[in-house]
Amino acid sequence: MFKILKYSFADLSRSRWTYVYTGFYALLTMSLFLLSSDLSKVIISLMNVVLVLVPLIAVIFGVMYYYNSREFTELLLAQPIKRTDIFLGQFLGVAGSLAGSLLIGVGVPFLFYGILGSAEIGNYLILLLTGVCLSIIFSGLAFFIALKNENRIKGFGLAILLWLGFAVIYDGLLLLLLAVFSDYPLEKVALGASLLNPIDLSRILILLKLDISALMGFTGAVFEKFLGSNLGMVLAILSLMVWVGIPVLGIKFTSQRKDF
Amino acid sequence: MKYITTLIFTLLLVVSSNETSFAGTIVVCKDCAIKKISTAVEKAIAGDLILIKKGHYFETNILIDKPLTLQGENWPILDGNEDEEILVIVADNVTIRGLQIQNVGTSYLKDRAGIRLRKAKNFSITNNRLYNTFFGIYLEHVKNGIIENNEVIGKAVEESSSGNAIHLWYCKNIEVKGNTVKNHRDGIYLEFVDSSTIQRNFSEGNLRYGLHFMFSNFDNYSENTFKDNGAGVAVMFSKKIDMWENDFVHNWGKASFGLLLKEIYDAEIRHNNFSFNTVGIFVEGSTRVNYHHNNFKQNGWAIKISGGCLDNTIETNNFLSNTFDISLSSSTNNNTFNGNYWSSYSGYDLNRDGRGDVPYRPVKLFNYVVNETPEAMVLLRSLFVDIINFSEKVSPIFTPEKVIDERPNMKKFDF
Numbered sequence: 001m002f003k004i005l006k007y008s009f010a011d012l013s014r015s016r017w018t019y020v021y022t023g024f025y026a027l028l029t030m031s032l033f034l035l036s037s038d039l040s041k042v043i044i045s046l047m048n049v050v051l052v053l054v055p056l057i058a059v060i061f062g063v064m065y066y067y068n069s070r071e072f073t074e075l076l077l078a079q080p081i082k083r084t085d086i087f088l089g090q091f092l093g094v095a096g097s098l099a100g101s102l103l104i105g106v107g108v109p110f111l112f113y114g115i116l117g118s119a120e121i122g123n124y125l126i127l128l129l130t131g132v133c134l135s136i137i138f139s140g141l142a143f144f145i146a147l148k149n150e151n152r153i154k155g156f157g158l159a160i161l162l163w164l165g166f167a168v169i170y171d172g173l174l175l176l177l178l179a180v181f182s183d184y185p186l187e188k189v190a191l192g193a194s195l196l197n198p199i200d201l202s203r204i205l206i207l208l209k210l211d212i213s214a215l216m217g218f219t220g221a222v223f224e225k226f227l228g229s230n231l232g233m234v235l236a237i238l239s240l241m242v243w244v245g246i247p248v249l250g251i252k253f254t255s256q257r258k259d260f
Numbered sequence: 261m262k263y264i265t266t267l268i269f270t271l272l273l274v275v276s277s278n279e280t281s282f283a284g285t286i287v288v289c290k291d292c293a294i295k296k297i298s299t300a301v302e303k304a305i306a307g308d309l310i311l312i313k314k315g316h317y318f319e320t321n322i323l324i325d326k327p328l329t330l331q332g333e334n335w336p337i338l339d340g341n342e343d344e345e346i347l348v349i350v351a352d353n354v355t356i357r358g359l360q361i362q363n364v365g366t367s368y369l370k371d372r373a374g375i376r377l378r379k380a381k382n383f384s385i386t387n388n389r390l391y392n393t394f395f396g397i398y399l400e401h402v403k404n405g406i407i408e409n410n411e412v413i414g415k416a417v418e419e420s421s422s423g424n425a426i427h428l429w430y431c432k433n434i435e436v437k438g439n440t441v442k443n444h445r446d447g448i449y450l451e452f453v454d455s456s457t458i459q460r461n462f463s464e465g466n467l468r469y470g471l472h473f474m475f476s477n478f479d480n481y482s483e484n485t486f487k488d489n490g491a492g493v494a495v496m497f498s499k500k501i502d503m504w505e506n507d508f509v510h511n512w513g514k515a516s517f518g519l520l521l522k523e524i525y526d527a528e529i530r531h532n533n534f535s536f537n538t539v540g541i542f543v544e545g546s547t548r549v550n551y552h553h554n555n556f557k558q559n560g561w562a563i564k565i566s567g568g569c570l571d572n573t574i575e576t577n578n579f580l581s582n583t584f585d586i587s588l589s590s591s592t593n594n595n596t597f598n599g600n601y602w603s604s605y606s607g608y609d610l611n612r613d614g615r616g617d618v619p620y621r622p623v624k625l626f627n628y629v630v631n632e633t634p635e636a637m638v639l640l641r642s643l644f645v646d647i648i649n650f651s652e653k654v655s656p657i658f659t660p661e662k663v664i665d666e667r668p669n670m671k672k673f674d675f
Contacts, residue, residue, distance in 0.1 A: 048641070179632065182632060190636070
């Protein structure tokens with residue numbers, strides 16, 4: 001598996017797209033620093049970007065990579081290698097290169113602006129952590145979709161729909177639900193539903209850092225317990241970790257059963 | 261006989277006037293002739309200075325009924341031993357300075373205080389320390405005086421069993437300056453207090469309000485800091501209050517505000533700083549209040565306007581990265597927003613006059629949603645919320661149409 005991982009990682013790190021992706025983040029971060037030298041403001045802006053763009057790019061990249069490397073995959077399948085190793089290796093290669101691009105593109109400019117000694121280091125680490133987790137989760141989901149669908153167009157469509165679903169539609173439905181049942185105490189539902197969506201999870205991690213003043217204004221015991229202590233932070237990070245595992249399991253089972 | 265009486269009377273008069281003009285000093289210490297402060301006060305005559313040397317004095321209900329100066333040397337401790345109140349002043353022209361007064365017992369029947377002034381005039385209470393005194397400095401029916409540079413620190417745990425650090429009731433022309441008030445129910449409490457000044461005080465960790473006005477008119481407070489109180493300042497049922505250059509910091513919680521305004525008229529709020537509060541200013545039923553040159557930074561809600569607010573102007577303020585800038589509970593509005601800087605404003609300025617060409621609507625659709633269903637708060641900063649906010653911005657339906665800054669400033673003001 002590690003050999004495959006190494007090959008696909010090496011393949012990707014030679015790829016033009018990886019450089020474009022890294023370059024884009026570096027450029028974005030630098031230009032934000034040019035606009036404002038205030039570390040916390042740059043982090044806030046980047047958080048918004050990371051929440052939307054990282055999943056989208058991870059989804060597209062994952063699907064694209066799977067379909068493009070199909071011939072190589074078929075070659076590998078003819079060798080005496082375990083299937084799960086092939087696909088997990090490829091997936092980890094993609095996820096690793098995406099996460100690496102993000103870490104280099106976003107992480108390095110901050111080092112030059114002296115993040116290590118500043119008080120914002122916690123927010124910075126949260127930013128990188130959510131970025132890396134989202135890269136892994138969404139490239140994994142993309143791989144899973146691509147494995148399930150031989151048809152490229154359908155695969156791409158589903159992948160984009162998946163992103164749209166998690167990023168926009170899910171929140172819309174949740175809001176609708178909350179509005180319709182506003183007569184009932186729904187704080188547990190609201191929090192629970194947010195834990196089921198990795199983008200919402202990352203968003204809540206960020207909210208806990210940025211908008212805690214407003215969140216403290218909410219009257220509700222569950223909210224207060226969740227947001228007022230470190231419980232919320234810990235729970236959100238744990239659920240994010242669980243989310244990392246879900247696509248991995250999906251890829252494992254599908255690749256074992258799939259008929260090529 | 262008549263002649264003799266007159267002579268004696270005149271002599272007496274001369275003697276007594278002599279005594280007042282050459283004010284004596286009475287020293288109190290553990291090894292002195294006078295060991296108790298109450299004895300010293302009894303023996304003293306009007307205008308005397310009572311010098312209290314370092315030591316621990318367990319005395320309560322020291323009644324000061326003549327013009328005296330009580331001065332402490334090296335912080336003598338007046339200890340109430342968790343019982344009655346300590347200094348009770350009922351005379352004019354009394355000065356208290358350099359004392360450490362501590363341990364007045366909690367009472368649910370009496371408002372016991374470390375220093376109480378009743379029906380007195382022209383007093384001065386400066387440089388004292390009051391620790392754990394239930395009520396710290398308590399003034400009733402007092403005029404013309406100054407409370408300066410005192411440190412009043414309590415141990416309040418719950419509102420019902422705690423007192424106020426500085427409590428003013430039916431007072432006039434009082435100056436409260438440079439005091440530190442911590443851990444009481446209210447830091448500074450004013451009820452029926454007119455024409456008074458509250459300046460450069462530091463109020464922290466009070467359970468209810470850092471500073472509290474009730475039925476008080478023509479007062480002003482400036483350059484104070486209010487931090488981590490239940491609410492920073494509450495101004496209620498008052499007229500003509502002037503507030504400037506105060507810091508309202510980090511008042512967090514369900515019912516926490518930087519500044520709470522209720523039923524007030526003709527006030528002026530300028531050059532203040534509101535940062536990291538759940539609600540910067542909560543306004544209920546206020547009329548003719550001017551807000552200008554204030555900074556609102558990273559509050560949950562910068563200004564929350566509840567019903568019954570008329571003719572207020574909000575002009576030339578900075579609204580920086582607040583989760584919500586303005587929230588209104590009613591759909592009608594005749595308050596004016598003009599020329600503020602809003603950090604979330606995204607308009608342009610083609611004629612380069614420093615003012616945006618597109619009006620700014622400080623009330624977003626999501627404000628409205630959160631008012632209706634508070635649980636929706638978890639969706640804050642979601643892409644979906646941004647999208648609905650944008651569509652509402654393009655064609656307002658739910659948000660009040662008149663809450664609008666026609667000419668928002670393009671650049672952050674420097675104050």
